[in-house]
Amino acid sequence: MTLTETDRLLLNRLQDGVPASRRPFARLAAETGMSERIIADKVRDWLDSGLLTRFGPMFNADRMGGAFCLCAIAAPEERFDAVADIVNGFAEVAHNYRREHRLNMWFVLATETREAIDRTCRAIEAATGLEVLAFPKEAEYFVGFRVAA
Amino acid sequence: MNGLDVIDRAIVAALQSGLPPEVEPWEAVGRKAGLAADLVLARVDAMIEAGVIRRIAAAPNHYKLGLVANGMSVWDVEDSEVDAIGARVAALDFVSHCYRRPRRLPHWPFNLFAMLHGATRNEVEKKRVIVRSLIGAACGSDDILYSTKILKKTGFRLAG
Numbered sequence: 228m229t230l231t232e233t234d235r236l237l238l239n240r241l242q243d244g245v246p247a248s249r250r251p252f253a254r255l256a257a258e259t260g261m262s263e264r265i266i267a268d269k270v271r272d273w274l275d276s277g278l279l280t281r282f283g284p285m286f287n288a289d290r291m292g293g294a295f296c297l298c299a300i301a302a303p304e305e306r307f308d309a310v311a312d313i314v315n316g317f318a319e320v321a322h323n324y325r326r327e328h329r330l331n332m333w334f335v336l337a338t339e340t341r342e343a344i345d346r347t348c349r350a351i352e353a354a355t356g357l358e359v360l361a362f363p364k365e366a367e368y369f370v371g372f373r374v375a376a
Numbered sequence: 377m378n379g380l381d382v383i384d385r386a387i388v389a390a391l392q393s394g395l396p397p398e399v400e401p402w403e404a405v406g407r408k409a410g411l412a413a414d415l416v417l418a419r420v421d422a423m424i425e426a427g428v429i430r431r432i433a434a435a436p437n438h439y440k441l442g443l444v445a446n447g448m449s450v451w452d453v454e455d456s457e458v459d460a461i462g463a464r465v466a467a468l469d470f471v472s473h474c475y476r477r478p479r480r481l482p483h484w485p486f487n488l489f490a491m492l493h494g495a496t497r498n499e500v501e502k503k504r505v506i507v508r509s510l511i512g513a514a515c516g517s518d519d520i521l522y523s524t525k526i527l528k529k530t531g532f533r534l535a536g
Contacts, residue, residue: 238434238436238441241433241434242433242434242435242436243431243433244431244432244433245432245433246432247417247420247421247424247432248417249400249402249413249417250399250400251395251401251432252399263399264399267397267398267399268397270397270434271397273434274394274397276440277437277440278436278437278440278441279434279435279436279437280435280436280437280529281394281434281435281529281530282394282395282397282433282434282435283391283393283394283395283432284391284395284420284423284429284430284431284432285429285430285431285432285433285435286388286428286429286430287427287428287429287430290426290427290428291380291388291428297475297477297489311527311528314527314528315527315528320528321528321529321530322526322528322529322530323526323527323528323529324523324525324526324527325523325524325525325527326448326521326522326523326524327521327522327524328519328521330484330521332527333448333521333523334527334528360480360484362477362478362480362489363477363478364475364476364477365475365476365477365478366458366459366462366475366476367474367475368462368463368465368466368474368475368476369463369466369467370466370467370471370472370473370474
């Protein structure tokens with residue numbers, strides 16, 4: 228995919244966020260010289276192509292009375308894909324990454340209650356026959372990182 | 377911060393798959409939630425104020441933007457120093473997430489997690505050296521887990 232300089236500027240600014248206003252792209256349109264329609268179409272194209280995984284509100288489940296929890300599984304290589312399918316089949320699994328380690332599957336559970344985290348861990352253990360290690364967040368340190376497009 | 381009321385929940389449900397990429401997207405969100413667009417916007421504003429919504433933004437696929445090396449660096453840091461050190465590690469501009477999490481002894485002695493990104497693993501390894509020198513004597517062992525594939529990425533969803 229070829230990105231123009233303006234596309235890159237747009238991608239960077241879109242990560243910082245748009246205002247909660249009737250026309251969320253109006254400010255970016257003024258800044259980039261692109262029309263709001265073109266910006267909206269670009270966002271749609273980038274979602275379709277997978278360059279963006281999502282556009283919209285970033286919810287903080289902690290503040291909704293809900294909870295996030297990072298979890299890990301050591302999946303035997305010979306059935307890694309099957310285990311991934313089972314894990315991904317749980318609606319509570321928000322992200323799942325393969326990593327190079329004995330613990331080779333790392334996923335994030337997002338649920339509405341703390342109890343649902345434990346319940347989902349147990350359900351994934353039952354469905355996969357593998358131990359789920361939970362790594363709940365105890366403290367979050369502030370970062371200002373954005374991916375430079 | 378307590379739970380959301382029935383109106384908020386309808387709005388969150390309507391926004392789970394994201395904001396439609398339209399010039400004026402809130403009418404469609406309102407129709408989906410069965411609410412007037414103005415009410416939706418007012419509630420979204422309030423949820424941003426309350427921290428329920430961090431921001432309305434695009435989430436890029438790091439891989440497609442050339443950041444193909446992504447390592448979860450993990451560190452065994454003295455409990456008495458981990459918060460002060462975590463704050464300093466998070467401030468490094470190549471760290472995208474930084475958390476304190478429980479150890480799982482004996483196999484997992486690490487309590488500080490910092491996500492490092494770069495165009496190559498070599499670049500990430502250099503960043504890891506910087507983190508190691510920053511932590512200094514408070515650090516026991518450390519490791520890094522490179523991600524090789526996104527298996528799923530959908531974000532938060534309301535159950536049922």
